[in-house]
Amino acid sequence: MFYLILSKYNIYTGPFSLVTFSFPSKSRDMKQKSKVHIDTYESIYPTQLVVANNAATTKQIAKDYCWFDGVELEDSDFANCLGCVIRAKRKSDGRKVTLVKINFDLSKPSKPEAFLDDIASLVHEAGHVVLDTYSYVEDRICTEVCKQEPFCYYLEWVFKCIYKTIIKK
Numbered sequence: 377m378f379y380l381i382l383s384k385y386n387i388y389t390g391p392f393s394l395v396t397f398s399f400p401s402k403s404r405d406m407k408q409k410s411k412v413h414i415d416t417y418e419s420i421y422p423t424q425l426v427v428a429n430n431a432a433t434t435k436q437i438a439k440d441y442c443w444f445d446g447v448e449l450e451d452s453d454f455a456n457c458l459g460c461v462i463r464a465k466r467k468s469d470g471r472k473v474t475l476v477k478i479n480f481d482l483s484k485p486s487k488p489e490a491f492l493d494d495i496a497s498l499v500h501e502a503g504h505v506v507l508d509t510y511s512y513v514e515d516r517i518c519t520e521v522c523k524q525e526p527f528c529y530y531l532e533w534v535f536k537c538i539y540k541t542i543i544k545k
């Protein structure tokens with residue numbers, strides 16, 4: 377029970393650095409590896425979405441990206457979690473990106489229960505991406521029934537982007 381309560385945990389370390397984690401379950405094989413994929417997706421907002429799969433190393437990601445405040449990425453930023461979302465910056469042009477790192481592999485078939493957990497983790501991280509975007513553009517999430525669509529469509533798009541990268545072999 378204690379584990380379940382702590383299984384989803386967010387850390388906000390400041391206005392320009394956001395990191396969020398989903399902690400791994402004991403049943404997950406974190407060692408499965410596919411090829412390295414670090415994909416960029418252009419959104420309708422002034423922030424790009426970058427998704428790195430489990431094979432991508434900190435060194436490979438840190439070559440092109442750092443924290444939004446310029447601090448270099450470290451192994452510990454991505455360690456011991458199923459996935460994390462970081463407010464980052466592309467080094468080449470200073471562009472703000474929301475960086476998603478997923479630490480498990482969906483490129484191979486998994487049992488239905490495990491698959492459900494995996495998908496739930498991706499949805500969880502997609503939620504963080506959407507909230508980071510709204511926070512960055514200083515927009516508010518509208519909860520009126522007839523105005524909920526932008527949030528929901530964007531969430532759907534973010535989830536699909538993350539999923540597309542994570543299922544790549």
Ligand SMILES: [Zn+2]
Binds near residue numbers: 386
């Ligand atoms: Zn979280």
